[in-house]
Amino acid sequence: MLGGSGGMLIAYSDLLLVQCPKCMSCAKIFTPNNAKDKDGPSYLGHESKRLLCVKCGYTKDIHPKRRWDNHWAFSHELYDEKQGVDWYFGLPLYLQTQCCGHKLWFFNYEHLIDIENYIKKRVRPSGLYYLSVESRLPKWMKLSKNRGDVLKAITKLKCL
Template identity: 70%
Template sequence: MLNEVGNSLLAYSDLFLVHCPKCNSCSKIFTPINALGRGEARVLGHESKRFLCEKCGFVKDIHPKRQWDGLWSFNFELFDEKQGVDWYFGFPLYLQTQCCGHTIWFFNFEHLTDIEEYIQKNIRPAQLYYLSIESRLPKWMKLSKNRKEILKAIDRLKQRT
């Protein structure tokens, strides 16, 4: 999946696991099938999104608007991914915990698995693409001295669901 969108965080934006604001359980934010309508080009990150809590039944949708230039976008800036919230509703990510004095977070299990594989590598090839997930990881996550602690935190998150 990473090669499709330049190995960036956008590759994981079709599914966010978040805390439900009503019952605090693990819920999903996802892209409904055919989110923009028949025949519309798909632009990752600028599609309708649906929040769904299967435990309490809370559902919420958000839709982009067509701009004057024919492109789809939201009427607001997407949330800053560094804050540990989803980009669309601002709900806290479900897969986050404290590690090495910092908060470590993941959008979904695929994101978690890809970062885990990177952290486990003893020799990490340098990525030339400046938006790659690996190049955007904070320095403390890349240090080998923190590897065991980060992998323990990832294991704790895997056990949550």
């Protein structure tokens, strides 16, 4: 399902879909090719990021700085994704909707599809997967009584 990050949420941080702060359309947050110190040591999630709206042309960059311990980090605290915002700029995620009295959100379409596939499963893994994205899903999403509503909400978001 997920690659080199052991199934953790940060595996989806290469592309985040957010609402453009200027026109409210779908904007992208990604790691630009001309990122500062691109060839230096990379820490997943702590690379330079660019916000770009294809519709209105809005763009903004954010760069990590080298800390006292020689690691790269952003000068501000990263935002809490549980609020339905991206980590870097604090903008609302584009793929979000209300479902079962809760906010349902996804970083991008790959994240959405992976969670959809997990929700569709009738038998789910029960092993030690405590670092995986699936293990961190809220209980209301995993309940079989909410499966239909969650899948309906995901289908709605796939059309955006």
